[in-house]
Amino acid sequence: MRTIRLSKSVVGADEAAAVADVILNDGYLGMGKVVQAFEQDIATFLGVPFDWVVCVNSGTAALHLAVQAVTAPGDEVLVQSLTFVASFQAIAAAGAVPVACEVVPETVTLDIDDAKTRLTPRTKAIMPVHYASNPGRLEEIYQFADSYGLRVIEDAAHAFGCRYHGRKIGSFGHIVCFSFDGIKNITSGEGGAIVTSDMAIAQKIRDARLLGVEKDTDKRYSGKRSWDFDVREQGYRYHMSNIFAAIGRVQLQRLKDEFSAKRVALAGRYRQKLEGIANLRLLEADLKEIVPHILPIRVLDGQRDGLQESLESKDIQTGIHYKPNHLLSYFGRGSGKLPITEQLYNELLSLPLHPELSEADVDYVCESVKGFLTKY
Ligand SMILES: *Cc1c(COP(=O)(O)O)cnc(C)c1O
Numbered sequence: 001m002r003t004i005r006l007s008k009s010v011v012g013a014d015e016a017a018a019v020a021d022v023i024l025n026d027g028y029l030g031m032g033k034v035v036q037a038f039e040q041d042i043a044t045f046l047g048v049p050f051d052w053v054v055c056v057n058s059g060t061a062a063l064h065l066a067v068q069a070v071t072a073p074g075d076e077v078l079v080q081s082l083t084f085v086a087s088f089q090a091i092a093a094a095g096a097v098p099v100a101c102e103v104v105p106e107t108v109t110l111d112i113d114d115a116k117t118r119l120t121p122r123t124k125a126i127m128p129v130h131y132a133s134n135p136g137r138l139e140e141i142y143q144f145a146d147s148y149g150l151r152v153i154e155d156a157a158h159a160f161g162c163r164y165h166g167r168k169i170g171s172f173g174h175i176v177c178f179s180f181d182g183i184k185n186i187t188s189g190e191g192g193a194i195v196t197s198d199m200a201i202a203q204k205i206r207d208a209r210l211l212g213v214e215k216d217t218d219k220r221y222s223g224k225r226s227w228d229f230d231v232r233e234q235g236y237r238y239h240m241s242n243i244f245a246a247i248g249r250v251q252l253q254r255l256k257d258e259f260s261a262k263r264v265a266l267a268g269r270y271r272q273k274l275e276g277i278a279n280l281r282l283l284e285a286d287l288k289e290i291v292p293h294i295l296p297i298r299v300l301d302g303q304r305d306g307l308q309e310s311l312e313s314k315d316i317q318t319g320i321h322y323k324p325n326h327l328l329s330y331f332g333r334g335s336g337k338l339p340i341t342e343q344l345y346n347e348l349l350s351l352p353l354h355p356e357l358s359e360a361d362v363d364y365v366c367e368s369v370k371g372f373l374t375k376y
Pocket of ligand 1: 058060061083084086087129155157158179180181191192
């Protein structure tokens with residue numbers, strides 16, 4: 001029997017043709033005019049000026065450069081423990097300290113009330129993670145940040161194409177980071193982007209992605225190289241290549257034409273079929289505003305592992321998003337218990353979701369889930 005995959009890169013002939021075009025016709029594989037065009041496409045899609053958008057080679061790099069731009073070593077960043085390890089590693093890579101916070105169980109997004117209790121004189125930024133594409137209590141997070149002079153760095157890796165109160169994520173706020181890795185709402189193979197209206201931060205990040213070489217981006221976009229230049233800050237080799245940008249440009253068009261509607265419809269079908277099952281909780285989600293990247297459910301009564309095994313035996317892949325970071329050796333030292341987060345870690349199970357999943361696949365997954373949870 002065919003395995004129903006948890007997630008999948010949905011790429012094909014159009015992406016292949018775009019890559020071939022860069023290789024055969026453009027011949028320049030580094031960061032050049034295709035990356036510039038992808039940044040322009042993203043800006044147009046979000047409805048923001050071109051110079052707000054900076055593409056890099058991963059979502060982790062986007063977060064790292066964002067944190068580096070607004071913190072000094074030893075500064076603290078408030079972040080939910082229940083996130084992909086990339087959020088924590090990006091903070092640590094900048095020399096800052098990730099301070100693990102609780103999440104709200106209904107959405108698995110940052111619990112702002114808990115975060116407030118962890119504020120210290122060293123706190124410089126707060127990183128809400130738009131878990132399962134839900135921006136959570138973003139308004140309150142910005143209010144809190146504004147009252148204490150903190151920067152908000154949105155980990156919007158799950159949230160490309162989503163809206164909050166009608167406005168596109170990335171079109172407002174402080175610093176918003178997207179991921180375009182293989183399985184996100186759109187992919188560029190690997191890649192990411194920082195979007196910010198703060199031109200000083202945007203310029204810092206633009207230089208830092210090219211080893212800190214000042215104004216190197218302008219040179220590359222006009223087909224030139226920098227031979228005489230200055231470097232004033234730590235930089236990295238984090239720029240995006242024309243090959244990856246070519247894939248990303250096709251994917252952005254496909255998001256508009258097919259992926260968004262497909263993901264929303266599949267998630268809607270799941271929600272309809274899984275409603276009212278005892279011991280199963282859906283997360284809160286507004287499918288009129290979001291493009292769902294993953295489909296986590298909460299399985300109560302200690303049945304999660306049993307359900308996962310049962311689905312596995314029916315060739316249905318599932319995932320656990322995520323192991324809380326305060327439980328990891330590298331990040332756990334000194335942090336206390338986070339009871340809500342730890343409880344959720346035992347309950348969360350992500351069901352298959354990607355644009356090539358069929359309605360019949362969703363029905364089969366839902367029947368299998370129902371069958372297990374109503375039987376035991
Ligand atoms: C994917 C992801 C990242 C990192 O993005 P990469 O492009 O894989 O480096 C960061 N945070 C979250 C929540 C993610 O899901």
